[in-house]
Amino acid sequence: ETTEDLDIAEACDFVTRNTAKMSKRARRRSGGWLVACNETGAVIGFQEFFGGESLTQRAAFVSTLVHKYDSIITTICHDDSCHLRRFMDRWFSSIPRLCFPQTHYVLDRFHARTHTDKWCQTNCSPNTEINRPRLDKVNSSACEILFAWFSGFKASFRHMGRLTGHFFVSEILLQRNDWHCNQTSRTETD
Numbered sequence: 001e002t003t004e005d006l007d008i009a010e011a012c013d014f015v016t017r018n019t020a021k022m023s024k025r026a027r028r029r030s031g032g033w034l035v036a037c038n039e040t041g042a043v044i045g046f047q048e049f050f051g052g053e054s055l056t057q058r059a060a061f062v063s064t065l066v067h068k069y070d071s072i073i074t075t076i077c078h079d080d081s082c083h084l085r086r087f088m089d090r091w092f093s094s095i096p097r098l099c100f101p102q103t104h105y106v107l108d109r110f111h112a113r114t115h116t117d118k119w120c121q122t123n124c125s126p127n128t129e130i131n132r133p134r135l136d137k138v139n140s141s142a143c144e145i146l147f148a149w150f151s152g153f154k155a156s157f158r159h160m161g162r163l164t165g166h167f168f169v170s171e172i173l174l175q176r177n178d179w180h181c182n183q184t185s186r187t188e189t190d
Contacts, residue, residue, distance in 0.1 A: 009060075030158070030162075031049045033169060034058065035044065039139060042177050043177050047064070058078075058084055066097060070097070074134075076104070077140050078105065078108065081105040082105070082107065082115060085100055085105035099171060107120070107125060107145070108126070108143070110140065112124075112127070150173075
């Protein structure tokens with residue numbers, strides 16, 4: 001087995017090896033972390049990615065989340081939802097739960113302004129008639145806020161061994177959820 005195949009398998013790139021944006025290399029190299037949060041900003045999942053943040057790795061992550069929270073996740077709000085939806089509809093057509101219309105892919109409000117493609121505006125804009133109610137009471141910048149906080153730690157875990165890095169990331173995200181839960185319960189009682 002080649003290093004490339006090992007990286008792809010580790011990254012859950014089970015869609016196709018032809019689309020992975022990873023070059024063959026002697027050592028695996030983490031590209032960072034994919035982190036998902038719910039509409040309030042609580043972390044619901046995370047996964048390390050390798051090489052570049054490819055569509056295949058994002059699709060595998062979304063697939064894992066949708067299967068884990070099957071009845072809860074109906075909308076994915078992402079900064080590149082247009083490409084992700086097209087990819088999911090093409091490569092996961094045999095799994096309707098991952099494709100539109102069972103799962104909606106909507107751009108977050110912050111990034112939607114820069115997506116000017118007609119297909120993207122018609123299908124993934126948060127301002128369309130079908131998507132507006134999906135984001136009505138959602139802070140679509142919650143993940144951007146989480147990412148800004150999480151990025152402060154990247155210098156620390158980038159130089160750790162794999163197991164130590166996974167432990168560190170797990171712990172700081174669990175602590176973040178504890179803090180988030182305490183903030184939310186305080187707000188509700190005030």
